[in-house]
Amino acid sequence: MLDNFKRIKKISDMAEGEKAYIQLGGLVSDEHGRLWLNLEGKVSTKGGSVITPVIKRTGKRKYDFEIDNNNAYTPYSVESEILKNDSSCICLDDFFEVGLKADIEIKKAESIKEKLSPLYNIFLNDEILNQVLINTNIPEITRGEKPVFSGVILYGEGGTGKTSLQKAIGGVYKNCGAIAEELNVASMSEKFIGSLGNNLDKKIGEINKESEKRNVPAFIFLDEATSLVMSRETHNSSSADYYQEAVDVLKKYISNYPNLVFSITTNAMPDIYDDTLVREGRLLPVLIPLPGMVEKTKMWEFFLDKYEIIKNLDKSCYQKLAEISSEEKGSFISEFAKGYIPGKKLEEETRLSNTSSILDSLSKGVYASIEKVKEKINFDIIFADLEKAVSKGRKRNRLKNQIGFKRFEAV
Ligand SMILES: Nc1ncnc2c1ncn2[C@@H]1O[C@H](COP(=O)(O)OP(=O)(O)O)[C@@H](O)[C@H]1O
Ligand SMILES: [Mg+2]
Numbered sequence: 001m002l003d004n005f006k007r008i009k010k011i012s013d014m015a016e017g018e019k020a021y022i023q024l025g026g027l028v029s030d031e032h033g034r035l036w037l038n039l040e041g042k043v044s045t046k047g048g049s050v051i052t053p054v055i056k057r058t059g060k061r062k063y064d065f066e067i068d069n070n071n072a073y074t075p076y077s078v079e080s081e082i083l084k085n086d087s088s089c090i091c092l093d094d095f096f097e098v099g100l101k102a103d104i105e106i107k108k109a110e111s112i113k114e115k116l117s118p119l120y121n122i123f124l125n126d127e128i129l130n131q132v133l134i135n136t137n138i139p140e141i142t143r144g145e146k147p148v149f150s151g152v153i154l155y156g157e158g159g160t161g162k163t164s165l166q167k168a169i170g171g172v173y174k175n176c177g178a179i180a181e182e183l184n185v186a187s188m189s190e191k192f193i194g195s196l197g198n199n200l201d202k203k204i205g206e207i208n209k210e211s212e213k214r215n216v217p218a219f220i221f222l223d224e225a226t227s228l229v230m231s232r233e234t235h236n237s238s239s240a241d242y243y244q245e246a247v248d249v250l251k252k253y254i255s256n257y258p259n260l261v262f263s264i265t266t267n268a269m270p271d272i273y274d275d276t277l278v279r280e281g282r283l284l285p286v287l288i289p290l291p292g293m294v295e296k297t298k299m300w301e302f303f304l305d306k307y308e309i310i311k312n313l314d315k316s317c318y319q320k321l322a323e324i325s326s327e328e329k330g331s332f333i334s335e336f337a338k339g340y341i342p343g344k345k346l347e348e349e350t351r352l353s354n355t356s357s358i359l360d361s362l363s364k365g366v367y368a369s370i371e372k373v374k375e376k377i378n379f380d381i382i383f384a385d386l387e388k389a390v391s392k393g394r395k396r397n398r399l400k401n402q403i404g405f406k407r408f409e410a411v
Contacts, residue, residue, distance in 0.1 A: 007046075012039040012088070014057040016064075021047025022055050027072060028089070030080035032163065033338070035072055037065065039088040049370055050342050051075070063090060073342045081186060112142050118171030121302065122164060123295040123330065128286065135284045136169050137217065137261055141176050147217045150255040150281065151262035153229055155269065156288040159331030162265040165288065166221045169263065179211050179218035185225050185246075197245030204253050204260070211259040219261050226266040234272040247274050254282050291330050296322035299330055303337035310377060317379050324383070325390055336389055340382075345373045 011026055026041025039062070043055060050073040056066045083089040116138075122129070132154070133139070137147040154162040170180030188199040204220060211218035222228060227235070227243045228250060235243050253260055254277070262283060270278065270285045278285055291299060300318040305311040325332060346358060348368040353361040 008044045019056045021052045027074040028076040035092045115175040118168035153285045159329035173219040178216045201249045221263040231274040307337045
């Protein structure tokens, strides 16, 4: 027993070249589903499941680690704002943040195909994707030319891939040697919303300087920044003037600085946007819709493979999955796939321990290996599980609507 304890150490204390398994708490996720490594977390010589993946220390520097995070999963979730401010946490899924915080070398993509690769995991109908790519100057960027358009406002319901699309475009910019930077409205407002305009001005100014110095375009993107696209009339809170200041800062830069390309996501419809932000030559609003059957079929194939559930099924199988999830968003498919193997593993362990309680099964120490769990999975099982998940989701939505309705009546 004592021996086991001795073999547990802090991730930051690992020696160069050492390989071990991350223990619970060493990985956390944020509200965007991104994984973060907590250097204060522990490693042990035991593990290897999706919740205790392998980590290797590749060098002496603080951030020199290699982790198989493709398959990793964590039950712990912490807000990204908190993680960003914690110097012992590194974002694994988003190299923009890693790039800012750490000096990890990002491998330079060689071929154009490689440069464009972040976009291959985005499933959108061609017409809409083309519109976004044209207006964010992807053709020019890949050829090393100057940007032509000022950028886009991606709008629509949540879970349709707006954030992912914006990030993927940023990825292409970086792969092509250009600048891509995400700006965060919440962190720029700090404790006082009045500082937003100033901070935004300073930040965009810095990026512009850098892009002029390096003579490369810069992609500046803001996620869920509805307050920055709204017109003065639609800002009805006491902070309206401060937001207006920030919108004015954006207006100052958009289309006046040839290197800068902007992208903003929002769930608000164009009728409340500030006119001067979207007028000719400025940002083009593009509706990102729910995926159609074609995109959904591709998504099932992609996400079942990505999370190593099953691959190379017949096309008709992916179509069947798309059909029963026809009313779901893209985020439903990715979440289903991400949690599938860990869920099946727990299911198997509770079954083996003859209990319906995860707590009981955990305390009995029953363990099912991922390989064994995967062996039992086939299309019919996935289909049945998906049917259950879809109907559970619908029930929940119905309930939500009912509760909302009653509350409304009571007032
Ligand atoms: N059209 C899509 N293409 C690829 N992935 C998608 C798509 N729609 C949703 N997803 C997946 O769903 C999750 C949530 O998507 P996200 O980009 O955050 O949506 P939004 O910003 O519109 O709310 C992501 O993990 C992403 O992989
Ligand atoms: Mg989003």
